[in-house]
Amino acid sequence: MTVRLLYFAWVREMVGAEAEQLPLAEPLPLGELVARLRARSEGHARALAEPARLRAAVNQDFAGWDALVRPGDEVALFPPVTGG
Amino acid sequence: MFEAEVRRAPFDVAAAHARLSALGPGVGAVVLFTGQVRDEPLFLEHYPGMAERQMAARIAEARARWPLLGALAIHRFGALDVGELIVLVGTASAHRAAAFESAAFLMDWLKTSAPFWKRGRAGWVEARASDDAAARRWLPSKGEG
Numbered sequence: 082m083t084v085r086l087l088y089f090a091w092v093r094e095m096v097g098a099e100a101e102q103l104p105l106a107e108p109l110p111l112g113e114l115v116a117r118l119r120a121r122s123e124g125h126a127r128a129l130a131e132p133a134r135l136r137a138a139v140n141q142d143f144a145g146w147d148a149l150v151r152p153g154d155e156v157a158l159f160p161p162v163t164g165g
Numbered sequence: 166m167f168e169a170e171v172r173r174a175p176f177d178v179a180a181a182h183a184r185l186s187a188l189g190p191g192v193g194a195v196v197l198f199t200g201q202v203r204d205e206p207l208f209l210e211h212y213p214g215m216a217e218r219q220m221a222a223r224i225a226e227a228r229a230r231w232p233l234l235g236a237l238a239i240h241r242f243g244a245l246d247v248g249e250l251i252v253l254v255g256t257a258s259a260h261r262a263a264a265f266e267s268a269a270f271l272m273d274w275l276k277t278s279a280p281f282w283k284r285g286r287a288g289w290v291e292a293r294a295s296d297d298a299a300a301r302r303w304l305p306s307k308g309e310g
Contacts, residue, residue: 087212089282090210090284138280141218162282164252165275
């Protein structure tokens with residue numbers, strides 16, 4: 082099973098991808114998932130270095146770092162929103 | 166009519182007003198807010214799916230909180246020039262207080278919970294603490310239940 086990852090705005094630019102898959106067998110807290118992602122590349126490490134500058138959504142709803150991510154979920158990482 | 170729409174193309178403000186005001190004989194007040202690009206051209210990125218979902222959720226919250234006869238939220242994405250409209254929030258109610266308050270509520274929460282990101286000439290626009298504060302004023306105060 083995998084998790085579908087989406088990146089937006091400068092997080093997308095730094096990571097160098099707008100979407101990717103992460104293998105995931107067991108539920109994992111979002112914060113730990115992000116720590117695992119940092120090891121993927123220099124771009125990931127830079128984009129995800131400071132969780133305080135990031136916001137996250139699991140299955141298109143805002144989620145905190147302690148939220149459990151399950152195999153099959155859609156996880157998005159992005160800066161605080163600036164629409165309107 | 167309770168609708169959220171995300172689109173690239175411009176929207177018709179007069180048509181939005183006409184739809185809200187024609188919702189029935191009980192409509193006595195319609196409030197429309199539009200936000201537009203100022204100072205420099207912008208590019209708006211969004212999260213398709215989550216944007217519509219969050220806007221619809223805020224409309225449902227407004228509907229639960231005020232006696233609304235209709236509410237509409239439209240948000241654009243893509244390249245936008247100075248003066249172009251980015252966002253429209255419209256509400257219809259029997260009386261003005263509910264229409265004014267719910268429109269302000271919707272706009273304040275769209276600013277902080279609809280997944281859109283603005284990029285200008287100098288790069289990605291930073292989120293503002295004042296927007297968070299504006300949204301928080303709608304949270305129930307302690308002791309209110």
